[in-house]
Amino acid sequence: MLLLSIDTSIRGCSVAVHQDSSLLASYDLHTDRSSSSMLTTLMESAVKHAGFTLNDLDAIAVAKGPGSYTGLRVGVSSAKGLCYALDKPMIAINTLEAMALQLNAFYPEHLLCPMIDARRMEVYAAVFDATNNFVQSTQAVILDDNSFQELLADNKVVFFGDGAAKCQKLLSDHPNAIFLKKDIRPSAVTIGELAAKAFQNDHFEDVATFEPYYLKDFMSPPSRKASSLA
Known part of the structure; x- marks a missing residue:
């Protein structure tokens, strides 16, 4: 079982590759924003570093949230795109559950x-x-x-x-x-550990209908003009 895991719950992005429950490769990029181009580069690099190709994957796992609205959208959209392109199942993991596992x-x-x-x-x-x-x-x-x-x-x-x-x-x-003084961030490494168990239990998502776990409706910040008139 070869899994690629993705986490874009907060700033930046994290990817990991597991074979069964063993970590083969992981990359983290800590930036102010997540983007699909950054994530694509990290995913390809992690899979290549592990000695495989994207076609070798058995499933794609993604952090479903909660977290940043934009970040979650980037991660889930990327995971869905891979699942469609490769015809692979998708696994979604609660971000906070994966943080606790650390x-x-x-x-x-x-x-x-x-x-x-x-x-x-x-x-x-x-x-x-x-x-x-x-x-x-x-x-x-x-x-x-x-x-x-x-x-x-x-x-x-x-x-x-x-x-x-x-x-x-x-x-x-x-x-x-x-x-804790140490900064504990969401990580694709523990997303992958939980996803390995989900894979064994056939806990897969419907790729067509799945949506991130935003937890509450997205609210865009008020414009400067609106703020000045308030």
Whole structure:
């Protein structure tokens, strides 16, 4: 089983190639924006570095969200294009679930709360246990002084991701709240690890109808002219 995995949930893009559960190649490009041309170059390079061609792939996996509206659209569109061109199945993985997988081996007695920055005091978040099962489902959370208080009363919770800084301003004094100094970004590597399991269970998407998991409707920022008249 040869998988190409794609993650464009936030700034930049990440790709990885797995054979069964073994990582063969991965590339990350950290830029302010994702583009289909950047992603195409990374995908071709990763597959070539792994010693294969695109035709050798058994499936394409993609981070379905939540995350950046534009980023998710680029990633899913690219994955769909490959699936159509190569006649391969598509696997979609929750971005936050893949983020939690990066850390669960290091915090076996903690809950994990990956966060992706949204607007103002809002984040996309979910909570996982050490076996990567959902404790709280994926949701858009508007942070305030009461956020996560019930979980923190009985559990140590690790907050991470580019949305965690907002939460740290509110919860940094709580003894059960842990904030990582290291920047944990979404990664195609853990997308691929979860996708390998999904492949074995035949968890494939309908390529024609699949849409990214935006979690909420896209809202374009107001124009300068509109802002000046408000």
